[in-house]
Amino acid sequence: MEENLISMREDHSFHVRYRMEASCLELALEGERLCKSGDCRAGVSFFEAAVQVGTEDLKTLSAIYSQLGNAYFYLHDYAKALE
Numbered sequence: 001m002e003e004n005l006i007s008m009r010e011d012h013s014f015h016v017r018y019r020m021e022a023s024c025l026e027l028a029l030e031g032e033r034l035c036k037s038g039d040c041r042a043g044v045s046f047f048e049a050a051v052q053v054g055t056e057d058l059k060t061l062s063a064i065y066s067q068l069g070n071a072y073f074y075l076h077d078y079a080k081a082l083e
Contacts, residue, residue, distance in 0.1 A: 024055040028064045031071070040071045047071060 031046030047068040055061055072081035 024050045024053040024064075025060060027053060028060070028067065031064075032067055035067070035071050035074070040074045044068065044071045044075070 027046050027050035031043040031050065033043075034040070034046060035043035047064055050064050051061075051068070069081045069083075072078075072083075
């Protein structure tokens with residue numbers, strides 16, 4: 001019985017981590033789509049939400065921060081772009 005509980009916890013932990021990363025990526029992709037369509041202000045909101053959700057994939061996180069900086073640059077908010 002205890003083995004099943006541990007296995008269920010591990011499965012749940014994997015599912016939560018996978019969902020978190022998928023949600024982070026989904027938010028970032030929507031932010032990118034919005035920026036490409038010219039709505040960088042809305043894109044920033046999605047990139048910031050993606051950062052809040054977080055991910056363990058450092059390459060994805062790095063790309064999100066890069067896109068966030070680019071969006072702020074296009075909005076002429078250079079201090080936030082550098083941040």
